[in-house]
Amino acid sequence: MPQRNEIVSVYAAGVIQGVALVTFPAASTIFTSSAHYGLSTTEYGGMFVPQAITAIGSSLMGAGLTRRLGIKRIFLLGLAADLLAMVLLVLSQFVVINHPVAYGILLVATASMGVGFGLTVPAINTFAATFFPQTVDKAVLILNALLGLGTALAPIFVAIFVGLGIWWGLPVVVGALTVALLSFSFRLPLGEKTQGSATDAQKGSMKLPRRFWIFATFALLYGICETMNGNWASLYMIKKLGGSTTLASLALTMFWGAVTVGRILFAAIEKWFPERSACEVLPFVVAGAFFVTSFLPTGGAHLGIMAFALAGLGCSALLPLTVSFAEEELTTIAASVAGGLIAFYQIGYGVAAFGVGPLQGRAGLGLNTIYGGTAIVALMMSALSFVIIRRQAAVGSGCR
Numbered sequence: 001m002p003q004r005n006e007i008v009s010v011y012a013a014g015v016i017q018g019v020a021l022v023t024f025p026a027a028s029t030i031f032t033s034s035a036h037y038g039l040s041t042t043e044y045g046g047m048f049v050p051q052a053i054t055a056i057g058s059s060l061m062g063a064g065l066t067r068r069l070g071i072k073r074i075f076l077l078g079l080a081a082d083l084l085a086m087v088l089l090v091l092s093q094f095v096v097i098n099h100p101v102a103y104g105i106l107l108v109a110t111a112s113m114g115v116g117f118g119l120t121v122p123a124i125n126t127f128a129a130t131f132f133p134q135t136v137d138k139a140v141l142i143l144n145a146l147l148g149l150g151t152a153l154a155p156i157f158v159a160i161f162v163g164l165g166i167w168w169g170l171p172v173v174v175g176a177l178t179v180a181l182l183s184f185s186f187r188l189p190l191g192e193k194t195q196g197s198a199t200d201a202q203k204g205s206m207k208l209p210r211r212f213w214i215f216a217t218f219a220l221l222y223g224i225c226e227t228m229n230g231n232w233a234s235l236y237m238i239k240k241l242g243g244s245t246t247l248a249s250l251a252l253t254m255f256w257g258a259v260t261v262g263r264i265l266f267a268a269i270e271k272w273f274p275e276r277s278a279c280e281v282l283p284f285v286v287a288g289a290f291f292v293t294s295f296l297p298t299g300g301a302h303l304g305i306m307a308f309a310l311a312g313l314g315c316s317a318l319l320p321l322t323v324s325f326a327e328e329e330l331t332t333i334a335a336s337v338a339g340g341l342i343a344f345y346q347i348g349y350g351v352a353a354f355g356v357g358p359l360q361g362r363a364g365l366g367l368n369t370i371y372g373g374t375a376i377v378a379l380m381m382s383a384l385s386f387v388i389i390r391r392q393a394a395v396g397s398g399c400r
Contacts (some may be wrong), residue, residue, distance in 0.1 A: 002024075002130075002131045003189070005184075005188055005190065006127075006188050006189070006190055007131060007294040008184075009104070009141060009181065009184060009185040009188055009190065010127040010128060010131070010143070010190075011122050011124075011128075011142075011146050012181055013025075013075070013079065013120060013124050013181060013185075014124055014143050014144070014147040014150065015146045015147065015149055015150040015153075015305075016033040016079075016082070016147040016150060016177050016178055016181055016206055016230040017116070017117065017120050017121060017147055017150060017167065018111065018147040018148060018149060018150020018152075018153075018154070018156075018256075019084065019150040019151070019154045019170075019174050019177075020040045020082045020085065020086065020116065020174050020398065021113065021117055021151060021154075022150070022151040022154035022177070022230065022256065023086070023089065023154050023158070023170055023171055023253075024047070024048070024051075024089070024109075024110060024113065025048075025173060025230055025252070026155040026157075026170075026234070026249070026353060027158055027167060027170075027226070027381035028044060028232075028234045028235055029048070029234055029235070029238065029245050029248060030158075030167050031044050031106075032044050033322075036096060036167075036276070037092075037096055037102060037103070037106075038071075038099065039103070040357070040361075041207070041235070041357045041360055041361065042358065042360075042361050043103065043334040043357075044357070045231075045353055045354045045355070045356050045357035045358075046354055046357065047106050047107060047110055047185070047274040047356050048110055048219050048231065048349070048350065048353035048354060049350060049353070050108070050110050050114060050348065051110035051111060051112035051113050051117070051205030051346075051349075052109045052114060052346050052349050052350025052353060053111070053114065053116035053201040053348070053350070053354075054114030054115045054118065055114035055115070055117045055128070055342070055346040056114075056118065056343045056346045056350075057114075057118065057343075058078075058114065058115045058117075058118030058119050058161040059116075059118040059119075059121075059339040059340070059342040059346065060339060060340065060343045061121055061339075062118065062122050062123070062338075062339035063270030063295075063336040064120055064379040066118070066123075067285075071126065071127070071129045071183075072188075072189075072190040072191070073358075074099065074119050074123050075119070075124070075127075075185070076119060076185060076186065077115075077118030077119055078116045078117075078118070078121075078123060079113070079116065079120060079178055079182050079185070080182065081112050081113070081116035081119065081120075081180070082112075082116035082117075082120065082174075082176055082178050083116075083178040083179065084109075084112045084116075085112040085116060085174060086109075086171040086172070086174050086175035086178065087107075087171075088105055088108055088109035089106070089109045089168070090168050090171050090172060090175070091105060092106050092109065094128065094207060094265075102240065105332065108190075114247070114346070117342075117346075118164045118343070118346065119276050120307075120340060121147075121336035121342055122342050124143060125143065125259060125323055125324075125327075125338045126338055127138055127145075127190070128140050128142075128143040128275070129324065130157075133384060136324050136327065136328060137270070137275060137321065137324045137325075137328075138267045138269075138270065140171040140316060140320045140321075140323060141263050141266060141267040141320050141321065141324075141391070142263070142264070142358040143320070144263050144319065144320035145187070145263035145264045145267065146260075148256055148257075148260035148263055148316070149260045150193065151230070151256035151259065151260075152253055152256035152259070152260050152384040153202060153248040154256070155171065155234070155250075155252040155253045155292040156257070156284070156373060157170045157173065158170055158249060158251035158256075159245070159246060159250075172349075175386050184347075185190065189220065190374075194324065197262055202228070204227045208213040208333065208340075209330060211326075211329065211330060212330055212337070213331070214375045214384065214387060215325070215326040215330075215337075215341060215387060215388070216340060216341060216344040217224070217324055217344070217384060218318075218322055218381060218384050219319065219322055219341045219342075219344040219345040219348070219382040220344045220345065220348040220351075221348060221377055221378075221380055221384065222318050222319055222322070222345060222348060222381060223344070223345040223346060223347065223348020223349045223351070223352070223389075224348040224349075224351055224352045224374065224377050225286050225290070225311075225315060225348075225352075225377060225378050225381065226315050226319070226348075226349070226352075227349045227351075227352035227353050228290075228352045228356075228374045229255050229308055229311045229315070230252070230255065230256070231314070231352065231353050232352075232356055233248070233251050233252045233255055233308050234248040234249065234252050235248075235327065235367070236253065236293070236304070236367050236371070237251045237301055237304050238367075239367065240296075240298065240366070240368055241296060241297075241298060241300050241301045242299050242301060242302075242314065243304065244297050244301075244354070245302030247301045247305065249302075250305055251301075251304055251305045252308070254305050254306075254308055254309040254312065255308040255309065255311060255312040255382050256312060257309070257312065258308075258309045258310070258311075258312025258313045259312040259315055260317045261313070261315075261316070262312065262313045262314075262315075262317055263314025263316045263317055263320060265316075265361060266278055266316065266317040266321075266333065275317075275321055275325070276389055278317050278318075278321060279321070279389050280299060280385060280386070280389060282313075282314050282315075282316070282317060282318055283314070283378055283379075283381045283382035284314075284378075284379075285310065285311075285313060285314030285377040286311060286314035286315055286381070287314075287375045287378035287382060288310070288314075289307055289308075289310040289314055289377045289379055290313035290371050290374050290375035291375045292307045293307040293308070293311070293368075294368045294369065294371040294372030294375065295368070295372075296368070313381050318381075319345060321339070323338055323341050323342075323389075326341060332341050337358075348399055352374075356370055358376075371376055387389055
């Protein structure tokens with residue numbers, strides 16, 4: 001059984017990682033404001049390319065690094081990378097008058113965030129699954145609900161600090177919390193049991209089975225859908241729906257808040273609404289939210305808030321359940337599953353984070369058109385969910 005402090009460390013890391021991850025997109029209006037960084041839409045989207053690349057690389061390398069260094073060190077390295085990202089973000093404001101230098105610092109900061117996310121998230125998912133082997137789905141859902149709580153808090157804190165005239169207060173707070181968590185976790189015997197099981201799993205076949213690619217494709221599509229909401233909601237609210245900065249932050253908070261509430265909800269009602277039903281229903285909710293969002297009229301900011309909340313509910317349980325289902329089913333590569341799926345999720349993240357800028361600038365598409373097109377991606381995810389369900393039902397495992 002894990003120590004109480006180990007559980008506290010891992011689940012606290014979920015909250016802090018969530019806040020850190022959304023600190024950058026939550027400050028989108030700061031980055032694109034002429035009074036601050038003055039980034040174009042393409043530059044803003046391009047800011048997340050290093051994050052996607054490093055998150056993919058670190059996720060894929062995570063299993064091998066875990067064998068060499070141990071999962072505790074990987075966990076601590078991930079937190080240290082998050083800390084570096086926050087430090088660089090704060091430092092960038094002091095050279096904002098020099099656009100190329102400031103943008104270069106931001107690129108390095110998001111690259112560091114990618115490393116932090118790519119190492120920390122697979123590690124804490126593995127911890128959660130190992131700590132609670134009899135209730136893996138619920139443990140992973142609760143962990144990701146806390147991660148979602150962090151993502152929901154970030155835009156609230158940004159709005160508060162912007163109102164105080166110190167928008168950089170959020171990365172300062174996140175950095176301080178990360179230092180505290182690093183100090184708390186350093187002396188804990190994290191991962192002794194986890195490391196042993198991971199090593200055993202690595203002795204098995206390393207060939208990726210066909211089933212992995214089904215889960216991976218689903219994670220990629222999900223990454224596109226989540227990022228269209230998480231990274232572009234604030235700008236959509238302001239530029240298309242005519243909302244204020246406060247309403248834009250509220251919309252982003254509602255999206256991530258609904259993600260959090262949904263994860264808690266589906267963990268609580270699994271007996272009445274099993275995971276298989278979530279696999280069937282939630283992708284359609286995401287698609288519906290995108291269709292609604294794309295047709296909202298200018299001036300419909302309050303409707304936009306509700307639409308983004310609906311999207312958050314639809315997204316809520318999909319990624320954590322995908323990870324836990326795959327870990328339970330693909331036992332021969334269990335130590336690599338979380339990292340691999342996070343890598344494909346980050347590919348989708350990169351596509352959506354960067355792709356919007358060129359679609360607007362070169363193709364001349366409006367954000368509403370892009371949101372409508374993303375509904376098709378969500379429908380593709382819906383179709384794939386039935387493939388997952390049918391194949392799993394064929395081997396008598398429900399939606400696991």
